[in-house]
Amino acid sequence: MTTTDSSRHLVISGLRVAPIADPTREILQGIDLDVGPGEVHAIMGPNGSGKTTLAYALMGHPAYIVTGGEVHWEGRDILKLSPDKRARLGMFLAFQYPVAVPGLSVASFIRSGLNAKLQGIDKNGEVDPTDPVKGGVSMLDFRRRMREKLALLKMDETFVSRYVNEGFSGGEKKRLEMLQMAMLEPHMAILDETDSGLDIDALRIVAEGVNAMLSPDLGILLITHYQRLLNHIKPDVVHVLARGRIVASGGRDLALRLEDEGYGPILRENGLDIDVPDDALRLDEPAALAH
Numbered sequence: 001m002t003t004t005d006s007s008r009h010l011v012i013s014g015l016r017v018a019p020i021a022d023p024t025r026e027i028l029q030g031i032d033l034d035v036g037p038g039e040v041h042a043i044m045g046p047n048g049s050g051k052t053t054l055a056y057a058l059m060g061h062p063a064y065i066v067t068g069g070e071v072h073w074e075g076r077d078i079l080k081l082s083p084d085k086r087a088r089l090g091m092f093l094a095f096q097y098p099v100a101v102p103g104l105s106v107a108s109f110i111r112s113g114l115n116a117k118l119q120g121i122d123k124n125g126e127v128d129p130t131d132p133v134k135g136g137v138s139m140l141d142f143r144r145r146m147r148e149k150l151a152l153l154k155m156d157e158t159f160v161s162r163y164v165n166e167g168f169s170g171g172e173k174k175r176l177e178m179l180q181m182a183m184l185e186p187h188m189a190i191l192d193e194t195d196s197g198l199d200i201d202a203l204r205i206v207a208e209g210v211n212a213m214l215s216p217d218l219g220i221l222l223i224t225h226y227q228r229l230l231n232h233i234k235p236d237v238v239h240v241l242a243r244g245r246i247v248a249s250g251g252r253d254l255a256l257r258l259e260d261e262g263y264g265p266i267l268r269e270n271g272l273d274i275d276v277p278d279d280a281l282r283l284d285e286p287a288a289l290a291h
């Protein structure tokens, strides 16, 4: 198979998405985006603009129905693929609210994710994920790689014997997300950061983790309500999502403008009637982030 340059771009064209519960009420009303290798694209937008819906639609969440458009990655329309196949194609989709899995250790969890990914999308029978001679990773190499990534993320080795998300603090859940990402070495990562409860610890973990993993082979779609995260992760492009559409795209200065002015002026400039006062569209930081 020849890989053309464009296959390593996540290309979203005319994406329209509605909730399954109400398929006629489209939340996303035609999204166009092109995230290339090595690029960090930030999606910002007021609450309720459709940011999380975009992340969920890209990961194939069953509560949403795609009513139009296409999403191309690695030469395929990924909207036709199950979430696990998307992951096998090198996409990493972080959960905003990860679930706990008592009895499953972090190490086993990541090992099974890695094995699935090594088998690839066609579940090639010739690959034995546990056998290094057959395209797999031996237990020894797995442990070595885990230690390397733990060091990269400045994490304690005892972390991997804990059960997945069980009793994890918000910051530890973020650490697991970053560790998974480091171990799976995706080529496209989609990260949706919480609109609330993103405490300073979690913010730092995500920023340090992402910065440690930046590479010319990795495209990142970073979804965030707060510009603060963008002080630590420098995006190449910033997009403003409002009412299910991208109303503006620009460089980092766009994010700084939003921090300064809130979303009000840019929405008005783009002809969006806003029925809430400008103050409600400011990017006020959660209390935990204030100096």
Ligand SMILES: Nc1ncnc2c1ncn2[C@@H]1O[C@H](COP(=O)(O)OP(=O)(O)O)[C@@H](O)[C@H]1O
Residues within 6 Å of the ligand: 019, 020, 021, 027, 045, 046, 047, 048, 049, 050, 051, 052, 053, 054, 063, 195
């Ligand atoms: N599963 C769903 N069912 C019905 N409405 C939904 C669902 N998910 C999101 N919405 C609605 O779609 C809009 C956008 O939500 P969301 O994508 O969570 O926005 P954001 O992440 O930008 O705050 C909101 O009005 C929200 O109530």
Ligand SMILES: [Mg+2]
Residues within 6 Å of the ligand: 051, 052, 053, 195
């Ligand atoms: Mg959201």
